Amino acid sequence: MVSEGAHPDIVTYKILLDGKVNDAWDLLCSLPLRGVKPNVITHNIMIGGLCKKGSLSKADMLFRKMGEDGIAPDDCTYNILIRAHLRGGELTTSAELIEEMKSCGFSADASTVKMVMDMLSSRELDKSFLNMLS
Structure with missing residues (x-):
């Protein structure tokens, strides 16, 4: 995608996060390196995916990390x-x-x-x- 001149934005990354929970953690962690700042929606998608997978401890950890990173959870979270x-x-x-x-x-x-x-x-x-x- 990038090699063809198309630079993904936060919406593109949200779609990827929603579809590939197994790879999503690495992708979420790499977003700042790509110049994309994760937000509450990005985190909700990741937390939801972790919950569906049964990884509640990871979902809880990400939830708490949101606060540490200055991203306030919303009602959806x-x-x-x-x-x-x-x-x-x-x-x-x-x-x-x-x-x-x-x-x-x-x-x-x-x-x-x-x-x-x-x-x-x-x-x-x-x-x-x-x-x-x-």
Whole structure:
């Protein structure tokens, strides 16, 4: 691509990150060297990919690194991680993320609320968990 004179921008890299999670970590780390500054959307794609792959510890690490790098997470970031930790049965981590999300002024999105409702109806969660979302 570059050899043919086309210089990828952040949108191009987002597409690549979304499609190739295994190679995406190296690509994400190389973006600054290519003159492209990763942003919250780039990180959300990477975090989502890591969560889908089951690499929650890496997703959590990237989430914390965002803050260190001055990239503020958004509501999407929190909801991706909350759903992943709920799916993984990590209720304490999910609850901590919900509290942190609320303290930042964000709220659960429809997918997260639906997941909590489904887990409540199947008795995987206690009703007190629902109160945290409001």
